[in-house]
Amino acid sequence: MAFSKVLLASVLISMLIGNLVESDRVVNLSFLLIYYRFFIFYRLYIDCDAECDRRCHLSSRPNLCKRACGTCCDRCSCVPSGTYDHYEECPCYENMTTHDGRHKCP
Structure with missing residues (x-):
């Protein structure tokens, strides 16, 4: 689980850097951050x-x-x-x- 969080975080950081270069894709970054928060919430609060x-x-x-x-x-x-x-x-x-x-x- 820790490895998957590190992998997901590194993917998000690389996408953030890519989005900073292309500033017209800010909407995609916000979508990814919302998805990442949902993923962490789901993993932390399973039944x-x-x-x-x-x-x-x-x-x-x-x-x-x-x-x-x-x-x-x-x-x-x-x-x-x-x-x-x-x-x-x-x-x-x-x-x-x-x-x-x-x-x-x-």
């Missing part, structure tokens, strides 16, 4: 309860799974797709471990 219900509905211990998933979702602002694995979609989610070194997040 963790719904996402964790989706992720944990097949678990043998759904309450435990939802509690761990909720903690991970609050900290990472993302939940991988599917009901298992797909950790590469959310590196923060993957890197959280318990004291034993196992994955904290389901």
Whole structure:
């Protein structure tokens, strides 16, 4: 997630520089800034309860799974797709471990 923010920010900065050179495209820059703010808002405020219900509905211990998933979702602002694995979609989610070194997040 941090890499995608850096990539998006660098794209926006390069577009800003391009728009400063061509001043007749100020409208496009304002549209991109609005889109960027919406993207950040969406990523920061996902519905963790719904996402964790989706992720944990097949678990043998759904309450435990939802509690761990909720903690991970609050900290990472993302939940991988599917009901298992797909950790590469959310590196923060993957890197959280318990004291034993196992994955904290389901």
